[in-house]
Amino acid sequence: MKVLVGVKRVVDYAVKVNVKNGSVNLNNVKMSLNPFCEIAVEEACRLKESKAAEEIIALSIGPKQCTETLRTALAMGCDRAIHISTDMRTDYMELQPYAIAKMIQKIVDQEQPDLVLLGKQGIDSDCGQTGPMLAGFLGWPQITFAANLTANDDGKSITVERETDSGTETIDATLPAVVTCDLRLNEPRYATLPNIMKAKKKKVDTINADDLDVDLKTYNEVVEVFEPIGRKAGVSVDNVDELLDKLRNEAGVIV
Amino acid sequence: MAPNNDNDDDTSLEKYNVDWTGHYRGSSSIVVRPKSTEEVSRILSYCHKRRIGVVPQGGNTGLVGGSVGIGGEVILSLEKMNNIECYGKKDGSVIRADAGCILEELQNYAAKNGNLVPVDLGAKGSCQIGGNVSTNAGGVYYYRYGSLHANVLGLEVVTPTGDVLNLGYDPVSHLKDNTGYHLKHLFIGGEGTLGVVTKVSLRCPPLPVSRGAMWVTCASLSDVVRVLTLARTDHLNEILAAFEFMDRDVLELVRAAYPSIRFPLDIGNVTPATTINNDTIIDPYSILIETHGSDNNHDREKLESFFECIMEEGLVVDGVMAQNLGQIEDFWKIRELCNPATAAMGYVYKYDISLAAIDFDSFIHDMKVRLIDASHDQQKAASSDKNLICGNWGHIIDGNLHCNIVSPNSFERDSELLKIIDEGIFEEVMKRNGSISAEHGLGQYKNEYMTRIKTPSTLRAMYDIKRVFDPHGIMNPGKYLPEPSAESSPE
């Protein structure tokens, strides 16, 4: 099978973000591969190593530095990459899941993959909408929050486990399909230096977002972005009566 | 005791009487936990008058038995003095704090304001800045940011007579101040033998905007040294921040002690627990390199071209490069487990020496030969079949080797063996013009070596200084300086 993997470039999860001029400050901030996309890349590589997949194409949408992020995916084992180039922000401030899913759809039309693997969400906007929207546009089965994925021997279907509040769901789906990956699916590999070197020689095609004939408009307006208010220090109470009193009269959570 | 100390939380004396290694145990029945410089002063003058021995104690992570008593001294713990006072400069480039602040808390506080505390080490979660100053701790960024002698701008200390000395601990914290003897340097690395450090002001460089890291493996120590030279000069130069090495023996101990830890070069880096059961072979030497800079792309390019070069020269077996900040922490996690892993596996004969990096190889080799001989003798004596493991790691860029000899599954010190190893280390270090203590200090473990490594006149000057500050010898008695011999003792 042929696999298309989404590779989003986001602020590194270990960076403490700050807000400047009404949005998260991206100036000289460490950017990395979205951790859920990293899991998707890892899963694709494992499919290839187990001979279930023949080719993995990594796809990233964003500024020119996305090619760096794509290099990480290529070093982990993707075969080639497509970069949809745009200067619009991809953290919901400008480009939003609808437009992103529309663009991915264009690439799907062009590349005809059997499986699209995406992260369950980007850690910048936390929307979790791109996968479901893409499946909707394509009319393909969608399986979100994958915690285990098996390519079946028939070469035409997959079995996916997803974790839900009420337990593990096991779903069989025929290909082509869209799967979004959750934390427990796998533990991504490190990029070895020899593979980083080899990745430099792999092909990255760049397409201008404006040339895709997709509506890129920002439909949802972001009203305000602010840093979380610091948690107030807790208080200790001496006895149950005092606790009840505070819950009743200060917090107002019981009557 | 005079000062009022609330007996709030943990009143058990055990944790104050045993050090991190578990090898040193005091029998103090009194612990005082002052909350202010004033209280420290009252405690010390009380003990001075009555000639009661005092052991200043920070996070108790020192590795030479300096922070616990030898007999029944009073333990003066700084743990209740942990305010981060303020900045000595508006831009936050100078931080002022009580001696009892935990290093990691200080680091987090500085980071919030865009600054880096120029000292970092594996014990950061427990050790205190006052303890770091008192041991002149080196740590992993020593090469890049320099020693505490360079970075401590000022100290407040209390001498045994109860006098409070302000040694450049000023609200304004000048970067430059050439007035008078720089007495603060006597307390940096003084191991609590001259007084108690109560406040510290430190200069802090800006947090690096860009951090990169790679983990590479080498087949020989001479390759490691060549990689080090190339990193330091032609390739990483101004962005090089840390260069640590670990040998296979210590990483095997880490793997045995923490089986779920994933090593960067495990094949396909699959989780070991689910697959190959930890039997991937670890390359002979592993190196962790970190860079600090101001431009991620620039630093990444430098790291990649550096790797290309060392690969072409055939110096490395394999390597990985961190793709995000989390992976950098993963690499450090392994490095930081070296110490606890040896401690978990058996009794550790612990050494911390300075040598030229090119001498590490022959030193380790010669020590291993000595150990084989020693084990043979031991076996004859005790018919035990335990083989000693010699695990090595350290800040090789500073010429600093942590040589740790572990007796697996046996947690008792064997004093015969200790003597053999001590003497072996001493001879091998001296042969190579090294130092028997690069950063851990002397404490009660290495103090008796002083007569063999310092000239009598140098030692005499040290006794003179000790007498000026601590005429009754109440501060950390029996440590740091050796028991005075007839010829070196004053008067």
Ligand SMILES: Cc1cc2nc3c(=O)[nH]c(=O)nc-3n(C[C@H](O)[C@H](O)[C@H](O)COP(=O)(O)OP(=O)(O)OC[C@H]3O[C@@H](n4cnc5c(N)ncnc54)[C@H](O)[C@@H]3O)c2cc1C
């Ligand atoms: C896992 C681990 C990793 C380590 N890595 C390094 C490393 O990379 N580099 C390095 O240099 N060291 C290292 N060390 C040893 C190092 O010396 C200590 O971790 C640290 O600097 C000691 O701080 P502490 O607060 O625990 O001091 P303690 O252990 O409590 O005390 C150490 C000495 O300082 C004296 N002292 C403590 N506080 C004061 C004070 N306020 N005034 C006067 N005297 C005082 C004590 O009396 C004692 O002699 C490591 C230790 C561990 C356990």
